[in-house]
Amino acid sequence: MSQGDKDVLTEPGDERISAVPLPRPGRWVAAAVILVLLALFLYGAATNSAYQWTTYWQYLFDQRIAQAALVTIELTVIAMTIALVVGVASAVMRLSDNPVLSGVAWLYIWIFRGTPVYVQLVFWGLLTSIYQEVDLGIPFMVQFTSLSTESWLTPFAAAVIGLGLNQGAYTAEIIRAGVSSVDDGQREASVALGMSWSQTTGRIVFPQAMRVIIPPFGNEFIGMLKTTSLVIAVPFTGDLYTQSQQIAAVLYRPIPLLLVASTWYLAITTVLMVGQHYLEKRFSRGVAGGAARVKDSVTPTDAPAELPLRDGR
Amino acid sequence: MSSQHTVEQTRPDQVRQPMVRAQNVRKSFGSVEVLKGISLEVQPSEVMCLVGPSGSGKSTFLRCINHLEAVNGGRLYVDGTLVGYEERGGRLHELHPRHAAAQRRDIGMVFQRFNLFPHMTALGNIVEAPIRVRKESKRSAVANGRELLERVGLAAHELSYPAQLSGGQQQRVAIARALAMRPKLMLFDEPTSALDPELVGEVLDVMRSLAETGMTMIVVTHEMGFAREVGDHLVFIDDGVVVEAGDPRSVLADPQHERTKSFLSKVL
Ligand SMILES: Nc1ncnc2c1ncn2[C@@H]1O[C@H](COP(=O)(O)OP(=O)(O)OP(=O)(O)O)[C@@H](O)[C@H]1O
Ligand SMILES: [Mg+2]
Numbered sequence: 001m002s003q004g005d006k007d008v009l010t011e012p013g014d015e016r017i018s019a020v021p022l023p024r025p026g027r028w029v030a031a032a033v034i035l036v037l038l039a040l041f042l043y044g045a046a047t048n049s050a051y052q053w054t055t056y057w058q059y060l061f062d063q064r065i066a067q068a069a070l071v072t073i074e075l076t077v078i079a080m081t082i083a084l085v086v087g088v089a090s091a092v093m094r095l096s097d098n099p100v101l102s103g104v105a106w107l108y109i110w111i112f113r114g115t116p117v118y119v120q121l122v123f124w125g126l127l128t129s130i131y132q133e134v135d136l137g138i139p140f141m142v143q144f145t146s147l148s149t150e151s152w153l154t155p156f157a158a159a160v161i162g163l164g165l166n167q168g169a170y171t172a173e174i175i176r177a178g179v180s181s182v183d184d185g186q187r188e189a190s191v192a193l194g195m196s197w198s199q200t201t202g203r204i205v206f207p208q209a210m211r212v213i214i215p216p217f218g219n220e221f222i223g224m225l226k227t228t229s230l231v232i233a234v235p236f237t238g239d240l241y242t243q244s245q246q247i248a249a250v251l252y253r254p255i256p257l258l259l260v261a262s263t264w265y266l267a268i269t270t271v272l273m274v275g276q277h278y279l280e281k282r283f284s285r286g287v288a289g290g291a292a293r294v295k296d297s298v299t300p301t302d303a304p305a306e307l308p309l310r311d312g313r
Numbered sequence: 314m315s316s317q318h319t320v321e322q323t324r325p326d327q328v329r330q331p332m333v334r335a336q337n338v339r340k341s342f343g344s345v346e347v348l349k350g351i352s353l354e355v356q357p358s359e360v361m362c363l364v365g366p367s368g369s370g371k372s373t374f375l376r377c378i379n380h381l382e383a384v385n386g387g388r389l390y391v392d393g394t395l396v397g398y399e400e401r402g403g404r405l406h407e408l409h410p411r412h413a414a415a416q417r418r419d420i421g422m423v424f425q426r427f428n429l430f431p432h433m434t435a436l437g438n439i440v441e442a443p444i445r446v447r448k449e450s451k452r453s454a455v456a457n458g459r460e461l462l463e464r465v466g467l468a469a470h471e472l473s474y475p476a477q478l479s480g481g482q483q484q485r486v487a488i489a490r491a492l493a494m495r496p497k498l499m500l501f502d503e504p505t506s507a508l509d510p511e512l513v514g515e516v517l518d519v520m521r522s523l524a525e526t527g528m529t530m531i532v533v534t535h536e537m538g539f540a541r542e543v544g545d546h547l548v549f550i551d552d553g554v555v556v557e558a559g560d561p562r563s564v565l566a567d568p569q570h571e572r573t574k575s576f577l578s579k580v581l
């Protein structure tokens with residue numbers, strides 16, 4: 001309520017309305033039931049010997065587990081980097097006027113989105129037996145060198161390539177959606193100022209597309225963290241899940257080690273969520289409620305509420 | 314622009330070179346012809362107002378002038394240079410994007426919906442192109458940008474983001490942004506049509522003072538008061554052709570053509 005509204009309010013009295021809140025018994029009952037159920041579950045879990053909490057605490061900070069968590073983070077980061085590079089490239093190709101480029105990008109997305117990632121990982125693992133050597137040179141003419149596939153396509157490499165290329169197909173679509181979400185007027189204003197294609201893309205379109213790209217990309221990043229638990233398909237065994245299962249197999253105690261792995265996944269996810277939050281803030285600069293003042297402009301739909309409004313509140 | 318020599322040497326009227334010269338300009342989208350042979354001239358320091366009904370091709374014509382759209386027929390010259398093409402060996406060749414961009418940077422454009430960059434502050438919007446395109450030093454671009462903000466009455470708002478500004482303020486920043494490239498020609502496409510009525514005046518004031526500095530301007534507008542007061546020339550376009558042109562005061566007071574009359578009776 002601004003000062004100007006005061007005149008209107010003086011008539012029925014100046015004070016703030018303090019109405020009696022509507023009773024909502026249903027909410028209280030529902031909350032109570034859920035809290036009781038939750039307490040029962042926690043009590044049950046703490047006392048149920050099947051969870052084997054002593055084993056849980058014993059292995060939570062086990063060196064092999066911590067090492068495997070690190071490997072999982074490596075897998076995630078490298079795979080997402082590949083996905084980003086491949087995704088940007090195929091999004092640009094998809095958006096290009098050249099039918100060959102956009103067709104190839106479409107084909108890539110079609111195949112890698114349309115088959116299960118598990119199957120793709122198995123395939124990458126088998127690649128060393130399909131192609132035993134890679135020749136470098138000019139096709140049918142000179143051969144500079146010949147590499148045995150096994151020497152470079154280690155299980156780790158096969159895992160990150162497999163995960164990265166699969167993810168790249170999704171990332172391409174996220175980026176394409178982000179770029180398409182930027183108002184054409186932005187590109188036009190930039191071009192009218194004499195900016196080149198790369199300046200327009202890099203300085204004007206991409207920073208605005210980021211606002212749309214980051215939330216789903218962040219989700220995909222967190223998704224990738226968990227998808228790494230499939231790399232046993234390659235087979236690669238260094239990741240958090242596989243390592244915890246290998247320990248469990250020796251101990252014959254699968255449940256506490258599942259809990260150990262879950263705790264680590266949750267912890268890493270939490271860190272990623274914090275990072276995502278700050279990135280989102282960084283790229284929503286200039287997008288506040290005030291955008292609604294532009295008549296019939298594309299109003300940003302997901303402007304974070306915590307941004308300062310234009311009165312500086 | 315300096316890279317485009319060519320045709321101009323042979324022109325007969327070298328003494329009086331118009332800033333814009335359109336000769337029988339045609340433009341089609343697919344099978345729909347939107348501009349059906351537009352010819353007009355704008356002299357340096359002149360303000361030309363373009364009026365006409367919705368869909369008559371006014372925006373398209375403006376966009377052709379800075380080659381946001383390629384013309385399909387006729388010739389369009391800005392300051393003696395052919396727009397968008399190069400004439401070599403009796404044939405027109407499409408211009409390399411780099412040269413097209415070089416042509417555009419001397420032509421300022423102001424849009425109906427402002428099109429400010431929402432992720433940059435007011436000052437950031439203004440200095441972007443001078444720094445990236447004109448390769449001005451950051452310091453001189455910022456100094457010049459502040460001067461321009463002051464000129465449009467927004468010195469206090471250099472750190473505001475577009476979303477924090479009113480429509481009228483945004484449009485004034487947009488004008489400053491275009492001026493920062495030191496253009497020799499300014500194109501305005503209905504600069505006040507998206508504004509609340511009480512904000513129209515502040516933008517027209519800026520445009521009026523710009524006209525007083527001798528800037529060459531083409532203004533698509535429905536503000537007949539502005540056309541009468543500031544315009545040196547008024548061109549009425551309907552259905553892709555110039556129906557009537559002349560001194561704004563006489564055209565507005567005494568339109569000769571039926572179509573002009575019926576259009577003006579609706580907007581006046
Ligand atoms: N990119 C395009 N593709 C196809 N048709 C177009 C395109 N741009 C404009 N047109 C068509 O060309 C015609 C003229 O459009 P233009 O925007 O130039 O009109 P205008 O005189 O500016 O109208 P308004 O007053 O509504 O802005 C319209 O019928 C429009 O639908
Ligand atoms: Mg228009």
